[in-house]
Amino acid sequence: MYWMANAFIFRRRDSPIHALDPRVKLLISIELFTLSLISSTIIHISVTLAVIFSIAALAKILVRIYRTLLFTAGFSILIFVINFLVGYSIITSFVLAVRFIAIVGSTSLFFLTTSPDELEYVMKWFRLPQDVVFAFVTAVRFVPVLMLDAIQIMDAQKSRGLELERGNFINRIKKLAPILIPLVVTAVIRSGELAEAMEARAYGAVKNPTSLYTLTLKRRDKSVGILSVTIFAAVLIYFLSG
Amino acid sequence: MIEFINVSYIHQTGVVALNEVTVQFGKGELVAIVGANGAGKTTLVKHMNGLLKPTKGTVKVFGYDTTQQTVAALSRRVGIVFQNADHQLFSDTVEHEIEFGLRNFGFSDDVVKQRVDWALRFFGLKEYANTSPMMLSGGEKKRLCLAAVLAWDPDVLVLDEPTVGQDLLHKEKLEQIIRLLLTQEKTVILVSHDIEFLWPMQPRTVVMSKGKIIADRPASKVFTDDYVLASARLINPQLVELSKRLKLSNEEVFDTIFTAKRWFLTKYRWS
Numbered sequence: 001m002y003w004m005a006n007a008f009i010f011r012r013r014d015s016p017i018h019a020l021d022p023r024v025k026l027l028i029s030i031e032l033f034t035l036s037l038i039s040s041t042i043i044h045i046s047v048t049l050a051v052i053f054s055i056a057a058l059a060k061i062l063v064r065i066y067r068t069l070l071f072t073a074g075f076s077i078l079i080f081v082i083n084f085l086v087g088y089s090i091i092t093s094f095v096l097a098v099r100f101i102a103i104v105g106s107t108s109l110f111f112l113t114t115s116p117d118e119l120e121y122v123m124k125w126f127r128l129p130q131d132v133v134f135a136f137v138t139a140v141r142f143v144p145v146l147m148l149d150a151i152q153i154m155d156a157q158k159s160r161g162l163e164l165e166r167g168n169f170i171n172r173i174k175k176l177a178p179i180l181i182p183l184v185v186t187a188v189i190r191s192g193e194l195a196e197a198m199e200a201r202a203y204g205a206v207k208n209p210t211s212l213y214t215l216t217l218k219r220r221d222k223s224v225g226i227l228s229v230t231i232f233a234a235v236l237i238y239f240l241s242g
Numbered sequence: 243m244i245e246f247i248n249v250s251y252i253h254q255t256g257v258v259a260l261n262e263v264t265v266q267f268g269k270g271e272l273v274a275i276v277g278a279n280g281a282g283k284t285t286l287v288k289h290m291n292g293l294l295k296p297t298k299g300t301v302k303v304f305g306y307d308t309t310q311q312t313v314a315a316l317s318r319r320v321g322i323v324f325q326n327a328d329h330q331l332f333s334d335t336v337e338h339e340i341e342f343g344l345r346n347f348g349f350s351d352d353v354v355k356q357r358v359d360w361a362l363r364f365f366g367l368k369e370y371a372n373t374s375p376m377m378l379s380g381g382e383k384k385r386l387c388l389a390a391v392l393a394w395d396p397d398v399l400v401l402d403e404p405t406v407g408q409d410l411l412h413k414e415k416l417e418q419i420i421r422l423l424l425t426q427e428k429t430v431i432l433v434s435h436d437i438e439f440l441w442p443m444q445p446r447t448v449v450m451s452k453g454k455i456i457a458d459r460p461a462s463k464v465f466t467d468d469y470v471l472a473s474a475r476l477i478n479p480q481l482v483e484l485s486k487r488l489k490l491s492n493e494e495v496f497d498t499i500f501t502a503k504r505w506f507l508t509k510y511r512w513s
Contacts, residue, residue, distance in 0.1 A: 149329070152324070152326065152329050153329045153330070155288065155293050155324070156324045156326075156329045156330040157330070158293060158313045158314070158317070159291055159293065159313065159317045159321070159322045159324070159391075160317065160330070160342060160343040160346060160390065160391070161314045161317055161318065161343050161346030161347045161394075162314075162342075162346055163312065163313075163314050163346070177332065178332045178342070181332035182328060182329050182330065182331060182332050185328060185331075185332075185376060186326075186328050186329065189328060
C-alpha cells in the first residue's frame with residue numbers, strides 16, 4: 001500500500017523533463033496520448049510504449065511509472081478478457097488491453113513530472129475560470145493526501161482486528177466499509193476546513209488575482225516542443241499509412 | 243513482554259525511520275516515548291502489533307516474532323489508540339463502534355454485551371450509546387476510541403498523542419484511567435509531546451532522535467537533563483523549571499503541584 005501511494009505522489013527530481021516548461025510537457029503528453037489511441041498493431045503500441053518508457057527513464061521516474069502501470073494492469077486484463085469474449089482475436093484484444101496501459105502511461109508522465117503549482121499556471125494560461133482551476137488543482141493536490149489517509153485508516157482498523165485479506169469476495173467488499181466511511185468523513189471535514197481557511201485568506205475577493213510566477217518559454221523548451229511535434233507528425237503518418 | 247532486538251526500519255523512500263533500536267517493555271510498566279517530529283516514535287509503536295515489520299532485527303511480542311504473526315493476533319494483546327479519532331470511527335452508533343473490535347476478535351454475544359456496557363459506563367458515554375460517533379465532540383471521540391480498544395482488554399495499551407485536543411478535565415480523567423490500568427498490571431505506553439501531562443505520572447521515559455533511542459531513564463532523570471531535552475526538542479516541565487529557579491537539587495524537584503504546594507507552605511508559613 002505504501003509503495004502504491006508513493007507511485008501517485010509528485011516528487012521534484014533533477015531531470016531534463018522536470019525542468020521543461022509545463023506546456024511543453026503537456027504537449028508531449030497529448031502527442032503520446034494520441035499515438036496510444038490510434039495504435040492498432042503490436043508494432044504501433046510497442047513503439048508508443050517504448051517512447052513513454054524512454055521519456056520516463058529520462059525523467060528518472062521509471063520505477064514510479066512502472067508502479068502506476070502495474071496498478072492499471074488489473075483493468076487491462078479485464079479489457080483483454082471482455083474483448084476476447086465478445087469475439088475479437090487474441091492479438092486485437094491484446095493490443096486494446098496494452099493500449100489502455102499506454103493511455104494511462106502517457107497521462108501519468110505529465111502528472112508525475114508536473115507539480116500542482118505548474119499545473120495551475122498551465123490552466124491559467126488556458127484562461128480557465130479561477131474557481132475551476134482552484135478546484136482541479138486542489139483535487140490533484142489531495143490525491144496523495146487521501147492515499148496517506150487511507151493507509152492510516154487501514155492501520156487503525158487493522159489494529160482493531162479487521163482482517164481485510166480474509167474471507168470471500170463479498171466479505172472482503174463488506175470489510176471496506178470501515179475504511180471508506182472514515183476516508184469520506186475526513187475528506188469532507190478537510191474540504192470544509194479548507195474552504196473556511198481560503199475565505200479567511202480572502203479567496204475570491206478579487207476577480208483576477210495576480211500571480212507571483214508567469215510561464216516563460218525558454219529556448220530549450222521551444223526546441224523540445226518543435227522536435228516533439230516533428231517526431232509526432234512523422235510517427236502519425238507512419239501509423240496511419242500502416 | 244515486548245522486545246526490540248537491533249531493529250531497523252527503512253521506508254520505501256529510503257528514509258531510515260528506526261536505526262538499530264534495542265529496547266524492552268515489561269509487564270505493568272508505564273513508559274513514555276518522547277522525541278521531535280520524525281524521530282521514529284510512531285514507527286516504533288507500529289512494530290508492536292505488527293503493522294510494520296522490521297527491515298532488520300527482531301521484534302518479539304509475548305515471545306512471538308511479529309513477522310510470524312498477523313496484525314489481528316498481535317492486536318488482541320497490544321491495543322493501539324491512534325492520534326486521529328476521525329480515522330477510526332465509522333459505525334452508525336457509539337455502541338456499534340465499541341462492538342466492532344470485539345466482534346473481529348470473535349467474542350461471544352454475551353461477552354460483547356457485557357464489555358460494551360462496561361466501556362460505555364466507564365468512559366461516560368452511556369448517554370450517547372445510540373448516537374452517531376460523528377456527532378460527538380473531539381474529546382468524546384478520543385474517549386470513544388480508547389473505550390473501543392480497552393473493551394477487548396489488551397495486556398498492553400499504546401496511546402499515540404492521547405492529549406491532543408483534550409481539555410484539562412479530560413486529561414485528568416485520562417491520567418486516572420492510566421493509573422487504574424497500572425494497578426491491573428497492564429503495560430501502558432504513551433507517545434506524547436505533552437510533557438506537562440507526563441511529568442506527574444513519572445513514567446520510564448524513552449527519548450528518541452533520528453530513529454535512535456538516545457535516553458531510556460526515569461522521568462526524573464530525563465526531564466531534568468537539558469542536553470537530552472534539547473536533543474529531543476523538548477523543554478523542561480513547568481514544575482522542573484520552577485524547581486530549578488528555586489535552586490533545588492535534583493532529588494527535591496517537584497513532581498506534582500501538591501509537592502510544590504507543600505514545599506512553599508513549609509518554607510514560608512510554617513518555618
